Amino acid sequence: MFAGHNFQLVALSVAIAITGGYTGFGLAARVRGTRRSRRMLLAGAAGLLAVSIWTMHFVGMLAAPIPTDAVYLVLPTIVSFLICALVVGVSLFFVSIGPDSNPRIAASALLLGLGIVSMHYVGVHGLAGNFAVEHDIRFVLLAGAIAVGAGYGGLRIFLARHGGTRLLLSAVAFGIAVSGMHYTAMLGMRFVPGGHAHMAMDGGLSASPQVLAPIVALLCFLIVASFLLFLVPEPRLQSLPAMASGPSGRELDDPGLADIDGRDRHANVVQPLPLGGLGQPRPARAGKVPVEVPDGTQLIDAAEIRSIRANAHYTYVHDGARERLSPWSISQAEAALDAEIFVRVHRSHIVAVQHVTLIRKEGDGAVVELGGLSPHRVPVSRAKIAEVKARLGLLHGISR
Structure with a gap:
């Protein structure tokens, strides 16, 4: 059945799947990183x-040598x-409402995959004319x-909330897989x-x-337009980390932060540059990190930070003396730090390598x-473990 396809349209269908995957999963990846507009995203x-x-499916169908009637x-x-x-x-x-357990992901993937393949075969059997459509069960199972x-x-x-180059490569793989299924x-x-015969003469x-x-x-235009809009960096998101390089100890009160584009300080302030930052200047690294204090938000020097810990929707910064909540x-x-x-x-911890004083094996990992x-x-x-050992200059195992 593949012989006789219009290969320009085949290439277009693959490109649509890739650009749509990049934009769609780029938006989806932001759902778990924000506390606002989750439903809209x-x-x-x-x-x-x-x-x-x-x-992609219907561009592929237009590329196929289907009967003229x-x-x-x-x-x-x-x-x-x-569907x-x-x-x-x-x-x-x-997958957005619970833990990232393998059974949950596998069940969601099974539902998604069966839905995609069902969409394909329902669309194919929407074809009507003086013919019947037959399928090889082996290819049905493989698809x-x-x-x-x-x-x-x-x-x-x-x-994984991938961004930049990793998201691009993942979208390419996804687009090729979806079009490969088709x-x-x-x-x-x-x-x-x-x-x-599957006739269309029944009213x-x-x-x-x-x-x-x-x-x-028209839908192709919509997908490409969405893709191009997604590539446009948001100036507010690019510039906010630079605010953290102000004078030490400067406090930012809630109203001041809430005035920025009418959003609160808990909105995303750092996003990876589209396409891995191709054609973009390298973003400046934050010299300070915001933490909550009783009367506002204080900026502390990045050099003082020992570790950063995530716990559910909250993030805590440890400066060697105490741990405080960060917005x-x-x-x-x-993304903001050096x-x-x-x-x-x-997945829940970042450390400043220069402040590591001990590393040892513990279970399957280390501490x-x-x-x-x-x-x-x-x-x-x-x-x-290997990356941490390399950063610490340890080439021959971990001390016990």
Whole structure:
């Protein structure tokens, strides 16, 4: 069935899946990093992903050598989009409300993958004409497996809150996987003239490929426009970290921070640059970090910070003497601080390498001790042990 495809449209369908995946998962990744507009971000991400997957499917159908008398039944075509939108939205919501457990992610990926492949076959059977459509069950199963794999990878992007180059590479992989599912399914499909013909003469609304083409073109424009808008850096988000380089001990009260674009200080203040910052100047690193004090928000020198810890929706900064709440998320702190000094040793912990006084093996991972008036210990995940050892100049194991 793949022979006879228009390869320009095939390439366009893959590009749509990639750009839609980049924008959709880029929005979705912000859901877990913000305390405001979560529903709007989630709805926007789900809607854009659904539109991009559905549009990719129909661009692929326009690229296929379908019979000349084929038309698209309107009801199955609309239902195919609703299936896609529903499963994407439910999957993103399901993984956004609880812990990142493997069973939860696997169940969401299964739902998402089955929804994507269902959208494909419902859309295919929206074709009507003097023919019947037959499928090779082997390719149906393979397409389903690819769809579930694409869903799992996409949800991992969402949970990892990737940005910049990593998000771009992940979106490329996702786009290739989704389009690969489509063309795998098409490879196992064939049209049988006559026979049990799937006719559109039963009074149902139908549309020819010539009518569908401008609709798909409009959706392509929407996806590309959303992608380009997503690439535009937000000046407020880029400039706020620089505010942290003011005089030591300066306090920022709540009203002052709330006046910035009408948003409160808990809004995201650091976002990764689009496309890994290509064509953008390297952002300045924050010299100070905000922490809460009884009468406002105080800025402390980054050089005084020993560690940063995330606990649910809260972030705590330890300066060697005490631990205080910060309005930044741990991801914002990681993006704003100097990566030569601060390293994320665990999904919930960042440490200043220069203040590490002890490292030792503990279970599958390790722990480091940070010096100061009140020394404290921070866990290191197994995946980060080698990096921490290298940063500390330890080449031959960990002391016990």
